[in-house]
Amino acid sequence: MEKEYSDQIAALLAPPSPQSIQEYYKSLNESGKCDGLCVRDNGKHGKAVFAGRDFKEEELILKDRMLVGAQHTSNKVDCIVCSYCFRFIGSIEAQIGRRLYLQSLGICGDKECDKEHHSHSTKEKMECDLPSKEMIESLLNGDLTLPFTDRFALPEVVSCPAGCEEEKYCSQSCADADWETYHSLLCTSSNNKQSLALLKFIEHANETNDIFIVAAKAIAFTILRYRKLKKSQVKDKGKGLLGKMDSANFSLLLEAWKPISMGFKQRWWECISLPDDVDPSEELQFRTEIRDLASTSLELLKDAIFDIECAPLFSLDAYGSIIGMFELNNLDLVVASPIEDYFIYIDELPDKEKEEALLAIQTFVDALGDDYSVPCQGTAFFPIQSCMNHSCCPNAKAFKRDQDIDGHAIIIALRPISTGEEITLSYIDEDVPYDERQAMLADYGFTCACPRCLEERPS
Numbered sequence: 384m385e386k387e388y389s390d391q392i393a394a395l396l397a398p399p400s401p402q403s404i405q406e407y408y409k410s411l412n413e414s415g416k417c418d419g420l421c422v423r424d425n426g427k428h429g430k431a432v433f434a435g436r437d438f439k440e441e442e443l444i445l446k447d448r449m450l451v452g453a454q455h456t457s458n459k460v461d462c463i464v465c466s467y468c469f470r471f472i473g474s475i476e477a478q479i480g481r482r483l484y485l486q487s488l489g490i491c492g493d494k495e496c497d498k499e500h501h502s503h504s505t506k507e508k509m510e511c512d513l514p515s516k517e518m519i520e521s522l523l524n525g526d527l528t529l530p531f532t533d534r535f536a537l538p539e540v541v542s543c544p545a546g547c548e549e550e551k552y553c554s555q556s557c558a559d560a561d562w563e564t565y566h567s568l569l570c571t572s573s574n575n576k577q578s579l580a581l582l583k584f585i586e587h588a589n590e591t592n593d594i595f596i597v598a599a600k601a602i603a604f605t606i607l608r609y610r611k612l613k614k615s616q617v618k619d620k621g622k623g624l625l626g627k628m629d630s631a632n633f634s635l636l637l638e639a640w641k642p643i644s645m646g647f648k649q650r651w652w653e654c655i656s657l658p659d660d661v662d663p664s665e666e667l668q669f670r671t672e673i674r675d676l677a678s679t680s681l682e683l684l685k686d687a688i689f690d691i692e693c694a695p696l697f698s699l700d701a702y703g704s705i706i707g708m709f710e711l712n713n714l715d716l717v718v719a720s721p722i723e724d725y726f727i728y729i730d731e732l733p734d735k736e737k738e739e740a741l742l743a744i745q746t747f748v749d750a751l752g753d754d755y756s757v758p759c760q761g762t763a764f765f766p767i768q769s770c771m772n773h774s775c776c777p778n779a780k781a782f783k784r785d786q787d788i789d790g791h792a793i794i795i796a797l798r799p800i801s802t803g804e805e806i807t808l809s810y811i812d813e814d815v816p817y818d819e820r821q822a823m824l825a826d827y828g829f830t831c832a833c834p835r836c837l838e839e840r841p842s
């Protein structure tokens with residue numbers, strides 16, 4: 384396939400022209416997605432975001448909706464969130480109940496805590512620390528209401544339109560938007576060949592690297608956009624465009640792919656940094672293994688959702704570039720847990736009320752243990768935030784305020800910013816010496832040349 388479609392694959396992976404970059408970000412600006420900002424080349428390290436107006440210290444600069452993202456598989460044990468906007472859903476009781484239920488099965492967060500593998504005393508402790516099965520069930524089915532949770536009401540759970548168990552939503556509009564944007568291609572609800580193939584793909588991703596699931600969403604996003612564009616063209620121009628990969632269809636595919644094309648630079652196996660436990664002499668072998676892993680994942684995905692009209696998307700180079708885009712852009716998806724707010728609220732109640740509330744919730748607090756309020760965590764690609772360059776003396780930061788309860792990226796001014804200034808973030812903890820900063824930035828594939836680094840660079 385790589386040979387048959389080599390020209391199209393090369394066109395797909397060519398860096399977008401300055402004109403196409405300008406047009407794309409102008410269209411985002413015009414649709415209100417980045418008011419007061421302007422994306423253009425800064426003449427030093429590619430795209431950059433500039434202030435189109437003055438910002439005050441602490442002012443909100445940007446609320447960026449992700450283009451594609453997913454919760455980490457291991458994190459699904461810790462929190463139930465909307466699969467589209469990543470808000471916590473259900474109720475405080477259901478969030479706690481589900482976590483304890485899974486704990487009782489020996490599944491806890493990012494590790495399988497198989498009871499058989501624990502020492503006898505640990506196993507006994509795990510079991511006696513947990514509330515009874517009946518109590519956990521009544522949390523889950525809504526029979527048990529904990530005190531003051533009405534002040535932390537969460538949206539009711541809406542199911543996937545086709546009824547799969549995997550995805551849940553905070554509203555019908557999120558369920559519909561997810562279906563239209565990604566999920567109609569990735570739903571495993573039916574019992575057909577495609578669903579079984581998808582389940583195999585997901586199983587492989589869960590066992591190896593769940594970044595493949597985000598990459599599959601990027602491909603589904605592009606195919607569904609392509610089909611939508613084509614539907615409107617067929618309506619206008621007749622049926623000549625149906626069923627093949629010709630030049631007219633390919634230009635629609637390029638258009639559908641545009642948002643993703645703005646983000647990638649290198650293939651995953653080229654840009655992934657060498658883990659500490661891999662000897663530099665084994666680098667080539669390591670990179671080959673990573674490429675092979677991506678190839679296995681891609682074959683499984685092809686079995687499930689291959690579309691001949693979008694064939695170049697299923698090349699290993701395109702798949703590797705999409706994954707590389709997540710690798711190089713430090714764009715974590717994080718949403719704070721409302722359970723933390725709930726427990727803080729209880730802790731700050733007047734003594735008598737607190738005592739009464741604790742009588743009802745202490746068993747659960749103890750059973751949840753130290754990491755009682757794990758946030759929703761995942762990987763996402765944000766179209767504007769991903770254009771913000773790094774500085775070791777940044778003028779902005781990614782920061783969720785109390786009201787930011789979903790998966791948007793939030794950027795706040797650290798100091799007053801004037802019109803025309805570049806908006807910069809720190810990708811790392813910048814309060815460390817020069818050498819340490821450069822070592823951390825090596826993971827992002829560059830040596831920093833911000834004003835502070837230029838000043839502190841040893842001569």
Ligand SMILES: C[S@@+](CC[C@H](N)C(=O)[O-])C[C@H]1O[C@@H](n2cnc3c(N)ncnc32)[C@H](O)[C@@H]1O
Pocket residue numbers: 428429430431711712713768769770771772773774827828829830831832833
């Ligand atoms: C999140 S992207 C930022 C947008 C990027 N300039 C672009 O054109 O898409 C991160 C990449 O930008 C470049 N970059 C960001 N900050 C930099 C800095 N301070 N010095 C050198 N390169 C930087 C590096 O290539 C890095 O991998």
